[in-house]
Structure formats: C-alpha cells, structure tokens
C-alpha cells in the first residue's frame with residue numbers, strides 16, 4: 001500500500017514533468033515501506049538511507065528541471081514558483097541536518113512521510129498552471 005497515489009496528482013501537460021512526479025511518488029512510497037520494514041528489523045539502515053539519498057537527489061533535480069524550463073520560456077510567475085521550491089528545500093535541509101546531528105533516521109523519515117501533503121498541493125496548484133503555460137510555449141516554438 002502506498003503513502004501517496006499518482007491519482008492524487010493532476011496530470012501535467014508537459015510529459016517530462018509528469019514522469020518526474022510519477023518517479024517521486026514511487027520513491028516516497030518506497031521510503032515509507034522501507035521505514036516500516038526497518039522498524040520491524042526487516043530492512044537495514046543502509047537500505048533506508050540509500051533510498052533517502054535517492055529522494056533528496058530526485059527532489060533537487062525535479063525542482064531544477066522545472067526552474068530551467070520556466071526560465072527558458074520566461075514564465076511570468078517564476079519567482080513565486082521558485083520561492084515555493086526553495087522553502088521546501090530549506091525544510092528538507094533542516095530535517096537532513098537533524099538526522100545527521102542526532103544520528104536518528106526518524107528525523108528525516110518523519111519529514112518525508114509528511115512530504116506528500118506538500119507535493120499534492122504544490123503539483124495541483126502551482127505545477128498545473130506552470131505546465132499549461134510551458135506546454136503552450138513549447139508548442140508554439142516547435143511549429
């Protein structure tokens with residue numbers, strides 16, 4: 001069972017944005033499952049931490065990709081969208097620091113398990129209008 005379902009996220013009119021979101025949902029669910037297994041002694045800390053590293057890298061790439069597209073196509077609300085990303089990254093960074101400082105993986109898994117709430121809201125309210133704008137611009141450039 002998943003923590004977040006792809007159906008909770010609106011479909012993007014830019015295919016690569018959609019794929020990125022689908023991958024992120026997979027990683028989030030994998031971490032949730034691994035955290036449960038880890039608590040039961042059925043997964044190692046190493047396995048869990050590797051998935052967390054993968055998630056952190058994925059989030060950075062996800063945001064950087066969208067920001068690059070917005071800049072390329074002069075998206076008018078770039079600053080608003082970028083600020084939303086930056087605020088999330090700050091919170092993520094804070095959770096990572098706590099995790100490393102106290103050597104408690106729960107500090108980061110608890111944060112990640114709450115991330116779907118943010119991701120669903122962000123995708124459905126911020127990424128949707130962005131993707132619609134980009135898709136139009138990309139279409140008009142191609143023709």
Ligand SMILES: [Fe+2]
Nearest residue numbers: 062066123127
């Ligand atoms: Fe996104």
Ligand SMILES: [Fe+2]
Nearest residue numbers: 066122126127
């Ligand atoms: Fe975004």
